[in-house]
Amino acid sequence: MKNSRGVFWGGILIVIGIVALLRKLNLFYFHWDSVLPYWPVLLILAGILLLVTQKHAPARAFVGILIGLAVFGGIAHRTDRAIDHNRDNWNFNWNDDDDQDQDDNDDQDDNDDENKDEDYEQDRSDNQDDGDNKLKNNSYQYDMQDFIQKANFNLEGGAGSFTMKGNTDKLFEADTKSSVIGFLSNTSINKLANSATVNFKMEDGNVKLNHGELSNKAQIELNDKPVWTIDLGLGAGKGDFDLSNYKVESLKVSTGVADMNIRLGDKLDNSKVDIEAGVASIDLEIPKSAGCEIVLDGALNLTSFDDLEKINDKLYRSPGYDKASKKININFEGGLSKVKIRRY
Known part of the structure; x- marks a missing residue:
């Protein structure tokens, strides 16, 4: 059990370190927002390994690594969805229905790419005015x-x-x-x-x-x-x-x-x-x-x-x-x- 924990934490650090180093050297890069939504795949792989490997300690440690990465990916994905990237705003109400509404609004925004910058500046100005008017x-x-x-x-x-x-x-x-x-x-x-x-x-x-x-x-x-x-x-x-x-x-x-x-x-x-x-x-x-x-x-x-x-x-x-x-x-x-x- 002790060796298994060592492999788990060592593996986590190695994976994170390698990804960070490769990205720093511009040798490996991908968009997190394209990967994070698929974090449940890691749980599926972990389950398959548990069924196949049974009591092999190194494999069990790798299962732990997958679960750890899945938890990290899930939290990061939820956090990313809570951010309004267009307006530098944070909304800490992580409600799936609200997120769906936001996704629908984003789809509509994509149809107006030609006037995106102009609309953004106008919306930002309107929001600031509304915020001042709504001060309690x-x-x-x-x-x-x-x-x-x-x-x-x-x-x-x-x-x-x-x-x-x-x-x-x-x-x-x-x-x-x-x-x-x-x-x-x-x-x-x-x-x-x-x-x-x-x-x-x-x-x-x-x-x-x-x-x-x-x-x-x-x-x-x-x-x-x-x-x-x-x-x-x-x-x-x-x-x-x-x-x-x-x-x-x-x-x-x-x-x-x-x-x-x-x-x-x-x-x-x-x-x-x-x-x-x-x-x-x-x-x-x-x-x-x-x-x-x-x-x-x-x-x-x-x-x-x-x-x-x-x-x-x-x-x-x-x-x-x-x-x-x-x-x-x-x-x-x-x-x-x-x-x-x-x-x-």
């Missing part, structure tokens, strides 16, 4: 109640550009602008616990990148009186979160592919920060008035820590951390991410 500007807010001492704010951002800074007399308020989908907000109150919970999320729907530009934006403000527990979920895009004016007891950040800047303050004696990142860039600003500790978990992360001493491979602390009256403790888990701590 909405406002969300919830009044502050005197009894609220603790509050939770939960953001499910999906993809877009998000900003949090400033102070409001409301418990929270947000202004959004979107040309694709809107946002949803609800707030619950617990008078017995003197607390409130604010949930703010993007609606379910198709997320599109129009010529590479994100069209979902939200500017959020919180009240600075409650002690906040903040949960920021951002799949892709950009986030600028200035939390220095808020009493942040706990901050959780979950992100996939995003560029995030987070500024913390020293309003509380202890603040806890948990960050889970995929392929992201996280820039943390920590006040020098607070002791800072960060624990790293993960590999292949790029780090840059101002004024922090290395205790071991996973632990870094600011000078005088143990005696600091105010502390910010950070747990970072990620891979292929860049994390930077800047002291101000």
Whole structure:
């Protein structure tokens, strides 16, 4: 079994490497869009080999290679169908019926090749105008109640550009602008616990990148009186979160592919920060008035820590951390991410 796995992974790397090298040398080239639709053939070949070879380890490994290539081909084919190549747009709603409609439209476009460039420029201009006309500007807010001492704010951002800074007399308020989908907000109150919970999320729907530009934006403000527990979920895009004016007891950040800047303050004696990142860039600003500790978990992360001493491979602390009256403790888990701590 061990040798079989070695042959499998070795074969995958050899096949991919040979194809890439030959294409780089211009010795071998074909159009992927002509090949990818036939990826199920690889599964058929794999099934035939399983029936014929029975228990031969090398052959079984080759079957694994075929299956792996079939999975890759299937994913790549579906991804390719989700791209509007003519308009540089991405549509992540992989619905076969929608794809069929797109194919029918493409067939009609092929009949008008003589005016293709002219029509493309006109369509692009029309789409830009329509996009501007369809911008949704909405406002969300919830009044502050005197009894609220603790509050939770939960953001499910999906993809877009998000900003949090400033102070409001409301418990929270947000202004959004979107040309694709809107946002949803609800707030619950617990008078017995003197607390409130604010949930703010993007609606379910198709997320599109129009010529590479994100069209979902939200500017959020919180009240600075409650002690906040903040949960920021951002799949892709950009986030600028200035939390220095808020009493942040706990901050959780979950992100996939995003560029995030987070500024913390020293309003509380202890603040806890948990960050889970995929392929992201996280820039943390920590006040020098607070002791800072960060624990790293993960590999292949790029780090840059101002004024922090290395205790071991996973632990870094600011000078005088143990005696600091105010502390910010950070747990970072990620891979292929860049994390930077800047002291101000």
